Amino acid sequence: MPRLIAASILAGCALIAAAIYFGLRARPVGVAAPSSPPTAPASDERALASQVKAQLQAARPELAEACWPAGTPGSATYQLDLTFAADGAQIARGILGDRRVRAPGVEQCAQQKLPPLHVAPPGATVHLEVPLELP
Numbered sequence: 001m002p003r004l005i006a007a008s009i010l011a012g013c014a015l016i017a018a019a020i021y022f023g024l025r026a027r028p029v030g031v032a033a034p035s036s037p038p039t040a041p042a043s044d045e046r047a048l049a050s051q052v053k054a055q056l057q058a059a060r061p062e063l064a065e066a067c068w069p070a071g072t073p074g075s076a077t078y079q080l081d082l083t084f085a086a087d088g089a090q091i092a093r094g095i096l097g098d099r100r101v102r103a104p105g106v107e108q109c110a111q112q113k114l115p116p117l118h119v120a121p122p123g124a125t126v127h128l129e130v131p132l133e134l135p
Contacts, residue, residue: 045126048119052082052130055117064135067109076101078110078132088121095132106134 076098083092093114095107110132119126 044122045128048084048122048126049128049130051119052080052117052128056080056114056130056132059114060132060134063110063113063132066113067106068135069103069106072101072103072135074101075133075135076103076106078107078134080128080130080132082117082128082130084117084119084122084126084128086121086124088119090116090118091125093117103134110134 078098079096081092081094081096082090085091093111093116095110097103097107
């Protein structure tokens, strides 16, 4: 009986090894990785960042009123991580909080209350990191 179990395990390992070997050999060679979209030059990124900062300044009073907890002393700087498509539409956004300030839920509230941002069409995908100070 113990020999039968050992032989079964050995035969199963051999079958798995053969399946992996022949499965990997059947894959086509030279498959190119998907290319990433082109990115805008750094000079354009500065101009786009100033457009985003102007939109954030306009939305700041509403965000502070809706999201900043009453009675929280001081202020906090949050980092917005934004990605814009070639046509200038926002396609991704993340908000990183200021760990020095105890203001729970501000990031989530700002994600919900901040409208989608738009920039002049850069012609390529653009990633920006822009600060937002509250309140």
